[in-house]
Amino acid sequence: MACAPAILRFHTRKPNIFMGRRSEHSRDELRTLIIDAALELIKEQGSGSVTARQIAKSIGYTPGMLYAVFKNQHDIFLHVNLCTLESLQQHCINSCRNQPDPAKRLLLLGKAYWSFASEHTHQFDLLFARHESQDAEIPPALPVRVQALFALVETALVELLSPSDKDPNKDQVALAARALWSGVHGATELGLSDLFFFSPENSKTDAPNAAQQSEQVIDTLIQQFVAGWLATNPIK
Amino acid sequence: MACAPAILRFHTRKPNIFMGRRSEHSRDELRTLIIDAALELIKEQGSGSVTARQIAKSIGYTPGMLYAVFKNQHDIFLHVNLCTLESLQQHCINSCRNQPDPAKRLLLLGKAYWSFASEHTHQFDLLFARHESQDAEIPPALPVRVQALFALVETALVELLSPSDKDPNKDQVALAARALWSGVHGATELGLSDLFFFSPENSKTDAPNAAQQSEQVIDTLIQQFVAGWLATNPIK
C-alpha cells in the first residue's frame, strides 16, 4: 500500500464547524429550531399526527436534514419532552410558592398538575406515552427534573410532620412522596381519559364534568393521604 | 319511470347472512378470530408494531377483509381492550376473593393490578393509551367493566368503616374508591416507565429494581390512604 500515506495526508486537515454550511443557522440553532417547531405542531395536533415533513417545512428545510441533527423522530420528541417537563415544573413551583401551609401547598400542587395536564394535553400525553423502547437515549436532564418535582412534595411532607424539627426518615419521605404523587398522576391520567365512570344515580341533577371530577378526586386523594400521613407518623 | 317497479322487485328479496361466503367462518367467528389474532400479536410485539397485514395473514385472510368486519385498526384495538379489561378484572377478583379483611384485600388488589400490568405490559399500555380521538365508538361494555373494578374497592372501603352497619355515604365512597385506585393506577404507570427516580444515596447497597419499587409505592399509598380513611371517618 504505497499510496496510503499520500491519501491520508489530506485527512489531517482540521475540520471546521462552518464548512459547507448553506443556511444561516449553526447546528445548535437548528436543534432548538427543530424542537420548537415540533413543540408547536404537537400543541396544535398532538404528537401522533406530527410528521417529519411538517417539522422540516415549518422551519424551511427538507426532512432529510432532521436526521443530520437528531437520530430519529423519537429523539426529537424526547427533547420536546424535556421542554414540557421544564414547563410543568415551573407551573407547579409557581402555583404554591407563596403558600406556607404544607397541606394547602400539596393541594395547590395537585391542582397545578391537573391544570397543566388539561391545558397542555398533547404535551402531557407525549411526556408519559410509553412507546416500545426506541433506539434513542433518554436525555440525562430528564431524571433530574422528575426528582425536582418529587422534591416539592417531599418538602411539604416533611414540614407536615415537624415544622421545627428537621430529622425525618429520608427513605420514608421519598417513598411517601412518590406514593402520593403517583396518585395525583394517576388521577390526572384517568381524568384526561374520562375513565372515572361515576354512577349517574350517585350524583345530583347537575353531573360534574370530567375536569371537575378530576379535581375532586385529586383533592380527596391528597386529603386522605395527608390524614394518613399525620395519623401514622406521630409528631415528634 | 315505468321500469322502476320491475327493477325494485329484485331488491325485495330477503338477504341471507351466508350468501356468497367463501370461507368456513361466519361474520361473528371472523370478529373473534380477528380480535384473538390481534391480541396474540400485541402480546408478542406491542400494539405499536402490529399491522393490519400481520393480523390478516395470521388468520389466513387478506387485509381488506378486516375492513368489512371492523371500521378500522383502532376499532379492532378497542375490542382487544375489552378482552384485556376482562382479564384484568378476573385477575383482580381472583387475587383477593378469599381474604375477608378489607385492608388486606386492598393490598392484594393493588399487588394484582401491578402484577397484571407488569406481566401483560403491552396489553396494559394499549388499554390506557390516549390516542387522539379516532372515529370508532367505545364499546358500551367498557364502562361497565371499569365500574366493576371500582366496585371491588368501594366494597372494601365500606367494610373498613362499618363491618356490620350498612349505611355509608355512597357519593363519598365512590369518590374515595376512585381516588385510591387512581393512585394505584398512577403508581403502576410510573413504575412501568421506571420514573420513580429514588435518589441512590437514600437506598442501601442493594438498590431495588423497578418492580420492587412499584410494589412498595403501591403498598405505601394504600396503607396511608386507609389510615386517612379510618382517621377521617369515625366508626359509627
Place this chain on the structure above:
DNA sequence: TCGTTATATTAAACAATGTTCAATTTAATC
C-alpha cells in the same frame, strides 16, 4: 337443474409515513 341475485373476499392500487443516501452546493483552507 339452472340462471339470477346478493354477498364475501380478494388483489391491486393509493397516498402518506419515517428514513436513507448519493449527489450537489457551499464555505473554509491551502
Place this chain on the structure above:
DNA sequence: GATTAAATTGAACATTGTTTAATATAACGA
C-alpha cells in the same frame, strides 16, 4: 483559484392503513 470537507437536498425505498373495482361463491326462484 483549486481543493477539501461539511451541510443540505431530493429522490428514492420499504411500509403503513385504507379504499374499491373485480371476482368468486352461496342461496334463492323457477
